[in-house]
Amino acid sequence: MSRIIVLILLIAAIVGGGLMFYSSTPARIMTTSSLLDLGEIDQAGGPVTATVDIRNDGGQPLELYRISTSCGCTTAQMDLSPLAKNETRTLTVTFDPMVHPDQSGSITRVVYIQSSDPDQPEIEIDVIGTVLSNTDL
Numbered sequence: 001m002s003r004i005i006v007l008i009l010l011i012a013a014i015v016g017g018g019l020m021f022y023s024s025t026p027a028r029i030m031t032t033s034s035l036l037d038l039g040e041i042d043q044a045g046g047p048v049t050a051t052v053d054i055r056n057d058g059g060q061p062l063e064l065y066r067i068s069t070s071c072g073c074t075t076a077q078m079d080l081s082p083l084a085k086n087e088t089r090t091l092t093v094t095f096d097p098m099v100h101p102d103q104s105g106s107i108t109r110v111v112y113i114q115s116s117d118p119d120q121p122e123i124e125i126d127v128i129g130t131v132l133s134n135t136d137l
Contacts, residue, residue, distance in 0.1 A: 027083075028058035029117040031125060036093055038129030043104060047096040052125060054091050054113065056083035063116035067091070070110040073099035074127060097131045104133040 032053040041048050056062035062083040067076045078091040093111055097103075109127040117123075 025059035026118050027056055027060045027062035027116050029062055029113065029115045029120055029123055030055045030057045031123065034123070034125055036125060036127045038095060038127065041095065041097050041107075041129045041131045043097040043101070043131050043133050046098065047094050048129070049092060049094045050127075051090050051092050053088050054078065054083070055088040056085060058117070059085055060116075061085070062087075065114040065116070066112075067114075068112045069093075070112075071099075073097070074109040074111070076111045076113075091125075093125070093127055095127060095129065104131045106130050 032055075036050045036052060038048050038050060054064075064078070064080045064083065067078060067080070069076055073096050075094045075096075076091055077094075078089055083089060091111070091113070095107070095109065107127075107129050111125040111127060112122055113125070114122045
């Protein structure tokens with residue numbers, strides 16, 4: 001009889017633990033901003049850098065699969081190890097105006113972050129600014 005009670009309690013603990021695991025909220029990616037405004041950029045001044053924080057607001061670890069950009073003039077760097085619940089990490093974005101030395105004026109680039117967030121498997125961060133050539137200064 002005591003074995004049956006122990007078996008029932010064991011099964012209840014396993015089922016209950018499984019339900020708790022599946023009922024926790026999934027990973028959720030959040031950013032402090034979806035827009036990075038670099039302002040006026042001196043073309044001869046070299047690369048400019050800005051940062052944005054990435055946070056996991058979910059209950060499960062957030063896997064970061066890939067970070068890419070829309071153009072070779074823009075790079076984005078961040079540690080891609082999983083973000084724990086409530087963990088925040090800084091993404092560093094660098095724009096190099098000398099990659100396109102003959103271009104000036106408004107620029108729009110995009111940083112793409114692919115993650116395990118089931119609702120937002122890919123987010124975008126827009127990078128804008130105005131490149132000033134030597135004649136504009």
